[in-house]
Amino acid sequence: MTSLRHSSIAAIIIVTGVLLGASGLVAQAPDRSKPPTPGPPPSLTIPATEKRALPNGLPVWIVEQHEVPVVQIDLLIKPGGSADPPGKFGLASMMADMLDEGAGSRSALEIADAVDSLGASLSSGSGLDLTTVRLHVPVARLADALPIMADVALRPTFPDKELDRLRSERLTSLLQSRDDPASIASVAFPQIVFGKTHRYGVSTGGTSETLRGITVADLRQAHERTFHPKSATIVVVGDITADAILPQLESAFGGWKGAAAAAPTPVAAAPQLTRREVVLIDKPGAAQSQIVVGWVGVPRTTPDYFPLLVMNTVLGGSFTSRLNQNLRETHGYAYGASSTFDMRRSAGPFYASARVQTDKTGEALKEFFIELNRIHEPVPADELTRAKNYLALSFPRRWETTTDIAFQLQTMFTYDLPENYFATYLERLQRVDAAEARRTAQTYIQPEKFAVLVVGDLKRIDQSVRALDLGPLRTLDIDEVLPK
Amino acid sequence: MQAESPKTAPDLKVTYTQFTLPNGLHVILHEDHSVPMVAVNVWYHVGSAREKPGRTGFAHLFEHLMFEGSGHVKEGQFDELLEAAGGSNNGSTAPDRTNYWITLPSNSLELALFLESDRMGYLLDTMSPDRVNGQRDVVKNERRQSYENRPYGLAELTLDELLFPGAFPYHWPTIGYMDDLTAASYEDVVEFFKTYYGPNNASLVIAGDLEPRAARALVEQWFADVKRGPFVAPIAPPVAPVVKDVVRKTVSDRVQLPRLYLAWVTPPHFDPGDAELDIVAALLTGGKNSRLYKRLVYDLQIAQDVSAFQQSQDLASAFYLVVTVKPKDKEAIGPEAMIARVQQVIDEEMDKLRTAPPDTRELERALNQLEASFYRRLEAIGGFGGKADQLNAYYTATGNPDYFNEDLARYRALSPEDIQAAVARFLPKDRRVELIVEPQPSKK
Numbered sequence: 001m002t003s004l005r006h007s008s009i010a011a012i013i014i015v016t017g018v019l020l021g022a023s024g025l026v027a028q029a030p031d032r033s034k035p036p037t038p039g040p041p042p043s044l045t046i047p048a049t050e051k052r053a054l055p056n057g058l059p060v061w062i063v064e065q066h067e068v069p070v071v072q073i074d075l076l077i078k079p080g081g082s083a084d085p086p087g088k089f090g091l092a093s094m095m096a097d098m099l100d101e102g103a104g105s106r107s108a109l110e111i112a113d114a115v116d117s118l119g120a121s122l123s124s125g126s127g128l129d130l131t132t133v134r135l136h137v138p139v140a141r142l143a144d145a146l147p148i149m150a151d152v153a154l155r156p157t158f159p160d161k162e163l164d165r166l167r168s169e170r171l172t173s174l175l176q177s178r179d180d181p182a183s184i185a186s187v188a189f190p191q192i193v194f195g196k197t198h199r200y201g202v203s204t205g206g207t208s209e210t211l212r213g214i215t216v217a218d219l220r221q222a223h224e225r226t227f228h229p230k231s232a233t234i235v236v237v238g239d240i241t242a243d244a245i246l247p248q249l250e251s252a253f254g255g256w257k258g259a260a261a262a263a264p265t266p267v268a269a270a271p272q273l274t275r276r277e278v279v280l281i282d283k284p285g286a287a288q289s290q291i292v293v294g295w296v297g298v299p300r301t302t303p304d305y306f307p308l309l310v311m312n313t314v315l316g317g318s319f320t321s322r323l324n325q326n327l328r329e330t331h332g333y334a335y336g337a338s339s340t341f342d343m344r345r346s347a348g349p350f351y352a353s354a355r356v357q358t359d360k361t362g363e364a365l366k367e368f369f370i371e372l373n374r375i376h377e378p379v380p381a382d383e384l385t386r387a388k389n390y391l392a393l394s395f396p397r398r399w400e401t402t403t404d405i406a407f408q409l410q411t412m413f414t415y416d417l418p419e420n421y422f423a424t425y426l427e428r429l430q431r432v433d434a435a436e437a438r439r440t441a442q443t444y445i446q447p448e449k450f451a452v453l454v455v456g457d458l459k460r461i462d463q464s465v466r467a468l469d470l471g472p473l474r475t476l477d478i479d480e481v482l483p484k
Numbered sequence: 485m486q487a488e489s490p491k492t493a494p495d496l497k498v499t500y501t502q503f504t505l506p507n508g509l510h511v512i513l514h515e516d517h518s519v520p521m522v523a524v525n526v527w528y529h530v531g532s533a534r535e536k537p538g539r540t541g542f543a544h545l546f547e548h549l550m551f552e553g554s555g556h557v558k559e560g561q562f563d564e565l566l567e568a569a570g571g572s573n574n575g576s577t578a579p580d581r582t583n584y585w586i587t588l589p590s591n592s593l594e595l596a597l598f599l600e601s602d603r604m605g606y607l608l609d610t611m612s613p614d615r616v617n618g619q620r621d622v623v624k625n626e627r628r629q630s631y632e633n634r635p636y637g638l639a640e641l642t643l644d645e646l647l648f649p650g651a652f653p654y655h656w657p658t659i660g661y662m663d664d665l666t667a668a669s670y671e672d673v674v675e676f677f678k679t680y681y682g683p684n685n686a687s688l689v690i691a692g693d694l695e696p697r698a699a700r701a702l703v704e705q706w707f708a709d710v711k712r713g714p715f716v717a718p719i720a721p722p723v724a725p726v727v728k729d730v731v732r733k734t735v736s737d738r739v740q741l742p743r744l745y746l747a748w749v750t751p752p753h754f755d756p757g758d759a760e761l762d763i764v765a766a767l768l769t770g771g772k773n774s775r776l777y778k779r780l781v782y783d784l785q786i787a788q789d790v791s792a793f794q795q796s797q798d799l800a801s802a803f804y805l806v807v808t809v810k811p812k813d814k815e816a817i818g819p820e821a822m823i824a825r826v827q828q829v830i831d832e833e834m835d836k837l838r839t840a841p842p843d844t845r846e847l848e849r850a851l852n853q854l855e856a857s858f859y860r861r862l863e864a865i866g867g868f869g870g871k872a873d874q875l876n877a878y879y880t881a882t883g884n885p886d887y888f889n890e891d892l893a894r895y896r897a898l899s900p901e902d903i904q905a906a907v908a909r910f911l912p913k914d915r916r917v918e919l920i921v922e923p924q925p926s927k928k
Contacts, residue, residue, distance in 0.1 A: 029708060029709040030598070030601075030705050030706050030708065030709065032555070032556040032598070032602060032606075033556070035557075035561075035565055035595055035598055035599075036594040036595055036598050038569055038589075038591045038592040038594070038595055039591040039592075039594075040591060041570075041589055041591050042520030042589055042590050042591055042693065043520070044519065044520055065518075067516075067518050067862075067863070068859050068862045068863055069859065070856075070859050070860070070863075108772065108782075109772055109773055109778070109782070112771055112772035112773055113771075113772075113773045113849070116770075116771045116773065116849050116852070116853055117845070117848065117849045117852060118852065119852035119853055119855055119856035120856070121856070136860075137856075138855075138856055138859060165782070165785060168785065168813060169788065172741070172788050172810055173788070175740050175741075176635070176739075176740055176741060176788070176808075178740060179635035179738065179739045179740055180633075180634065180635050181633065284738070285738055286633055287628040287632040287633045288625070288628045288629060288632075288633045318567055319563050319567065320560070320563045320564050320567050325560070328622055328625075329560070329618065329622075331621075332618055332619075332620075332621025332622050332624075332625065333621075333625070334625050334629075335622060335625040335626040335628075335629045335630075355625075355628075355629050355633065356625075357624070357625055357628060385568070386564060386567055386568040387567075389567070389568045389569070389570060390567040390568065390570055392570065393569060393570020393571075393588075393589050393592075394570040394571070394572065394589075395570075396519045396520055396521055396589065397519070397521060397572075397587065399519055400518065400519045400521070400863070400864055400865070401863035401864050402863065403863075
């Protein structure tokens with residue numbers, strides 16, 4: 001990024017001018033001896049957010065986007081499943097899922113019919129930190145769709161029979177998770193890193209055991225606890241103006257009252273892993289092994305956010321990243337490999353993962369650790385610059401569609417990011433240097449303490465994994481991971 | 485709530501200019517300055533339908549090699565240069581075409597044109613058997629990841645073998661058979677490139693933050709030295725296979741729940757019947773009130789999921805209906821009985837559509853959903869399904885890049901009787917493929 005706003009830029013503008021002048025002349029063979037140098041980076045005008053509020057205090061953030069006659073309206077409420085009581089993990093997720101299964105005077109089928117007939121899409125859901133009700137609708141049908149959205153958010157009826165139906169669907173879906181090594185790993189890895197009693201150790205949607213225990217009374221309670229105008233914000237993006245949308249929002253959400261909700265207790269920080277351990281799960285006949293290695297990462301509010309972003313882009317966050325180049329391009333062991341810091345309000349997991357061909361499982365695992373160790377060495381300047389440029393220059397892409405823009409504002413709301421967050425984003429990326437990248441790698445990537453999970457055909461991979469001697473090794477039964 | 489039919493058709497106009505270079509490359513430009521990005525999208529009019537026996541999967545393996553460097557781009561540099569410029573890229577292969585896209589900040593348009601023109605003109609200069617071997621391994625792992633190791637993945641490969649028997653070029657999977665991937669050679673790469681990858685067999689769309697005159701000058705500059713390839717005759721249109729009766733097959737997989745696939749050979753993309761069958765799919769499985777979802781998943785709860793879609797293709801389309809069946813709560817029932825009862829409901833519901841038109845409100849609901857999907861398709865310039873990709877798709881299929889309104893009009897023109905007629909004619913009960921996946925008995 002640093003190289004992009006300097007004096008060389010003027011020269012490039014002149015080159016572009018010459019090309020323009022050449023239009024219409026007989027084209028000559030281009031000079032292919034080196035790649036063309038990019039012109040000065042275009043400036044992105046981040047769409048202005050107009051911040052208003054309804055008389056009941058509900059904030060409304062509006063971004064006008066008149067390209068296509070659609071509008072997206074997201075009701076965002078903090079938190080989500082992170083507030084699930086012990087023994088009821090999955091409650092927020094089920095509550096959110098149930099919102100459109102009966103609301104106001106409409107049944108589940110009537111809601112779906114009304115929404116579908118308007119060409120709208122209305123969805124509700126709950127992650128760990130956020131509960132959402134989202135409407136995407138052609139602007140001409142907004143007035144008809146908005147009252148349905150308000151019913152779904154504020155007046156759900158939680159019918160018993162719909163809870164039974166959704167519960168059965170989820171239990172079946174958990175059963176089906178056993179079919180796929182990637183699904184098995186996505187349940188098992190958090191259990192290994194956080195433990196089954198920590199909220200982050202269990203999927204947002206819950207377990208078969210917790211799902212069986214959820215009642216309609218639980219749903220009502222969770223709804224009352226979560227849905228307060230003071231914990232919420234409405235984000236509007238699309239072909240509409242603030243003055244046009246506010247009266248409509250007021251008639252839909254203006255009557256929503258509620259005392260200030262008690263600030264949710266954040267999820268307690270999980271104890272960090274202290275020694276490397278290998279866990280194997282058998283998946284007989286699997287053509288590939290799912291590998292996941294990692295430990296407890298960082299919260300979204302970490303002061304090291306930007307250096308981590310850059311360091312992880314080098315390690316496994318892009319196509320040219322080291323893990324992908326090594327596992328895919330150099331060795332051909334996998335279709336792809338990556339690493340992720342899953343940042344939440346409290347520290348979520350860091351993990352590197354790939355699906356590797358069964359007969360190369362040991363070799364692939366060895367390469368994982370080579371890269372996880374090599375990231376502790378200083379990152380060469382060109383590699384660091386490429387990672388920073390990639391992040392900085394692709395930033396405008398996040399502001400393209402109504403959904404993209406709404407997502408940016410959602411992140412800001414969920415994690416209480418400062419007003420100047422986007423305005424200073426590029427500058428903060430630029431400031432990351434090799435020393436900082438190295439420091440964060442050394443602090444947050446400690447492969448000798450990682451949990452190593454391999455889901456695959458044990459009779460074919462067991463030996464090659466043991467031979468690496470990565471640490472104590474145990475086998476986990478699928479029934480422990482995904483109890484029926 | 486009564487949803488009204490919109491009285492005025494939506495305006496879906498996407499403005500463009502187009503021209504053809506002396507070497508035959510057709511170029512389409514579309515301006516959209518909403519973000520300072522441009523999308524560069526190339527379609528080569530070749531796909532897995534052109535593959536020779538013993539070389540299935542080759543068009544897709546070849547697609548992978550297009551990212552590995554060319555005459556003036558070192559191995560690995562394609563992605564490095566693009567990432568350093570803030571760009572992203574990908575490609576995909578289908579039976580009828582292969583597409584490539586690059587989306588990047590508009591100041592780097594020239595870089596994208598350099599890369600695209602270099603691999604169009606000079607791919608073979610640095611091609612080597614080693615490079616082929618490297619991507620062969622990657623593609624084999626793609627096959628393992630997307631099919632062999634994915635629940636029901638192998639059944640999906642079997643389905644088209646049954647539906648398009650014999651030499652019909654949709655018989656084999658685009659991902660290819662493992663043995664054929666092993667057999668693919670460097671010589672095959674040379675021949676395929678020389679035959680199909682000339683500029684005269686491709687079309688280029690640039691959409692986004694561009695000034696058409698300057699963009700045209702850059703295209704003329706960078707593609708000027710790319711040599712025309714041999715004329716590519718349209719694929720000899722084989723007679724679409726006729727499934728003469730019920731073709732039923734049962735396979736087993738490492739899955740928990742049985743699944744039933746029903747499939748029919750249907751009219752090609754944009755032929756009469758094609759739009760009707762998109763709507764039929766929506767009436768059967770689009771949303772909670774759709775006929776099959778409501779009965780199987782919502783009311784009876786004897787299926788975990790159900791979906792239907794018309795896979796529109798150049799030579800013949802396919803209509804697929806996929807349903808994962810399950811026991812009711814605590815019910816002891818075998819896979820065959822679970823499949824049978826679901827199949828009976830499907831046949832009942834499809835018989836209703838074969839013998840009576842849907843009501844107008846039901847049709848309107850499906851049409852309004854479809855119309856909304858057209859709006860969504862206009863929001864992004866790049867990537868798969870972005871505006872650049874769609875302009876190329878419409879140009880390739882119809883000769884008119886801005887075919888959005890015409891495409892939507894196909895659906896708006898349909899009457900309830902048209903829908904009924906399409907089900908009766910194209911989705912008969914006694915001529916179809918029925919593929920059943922049963923769970924492998926547990927060896928524990």
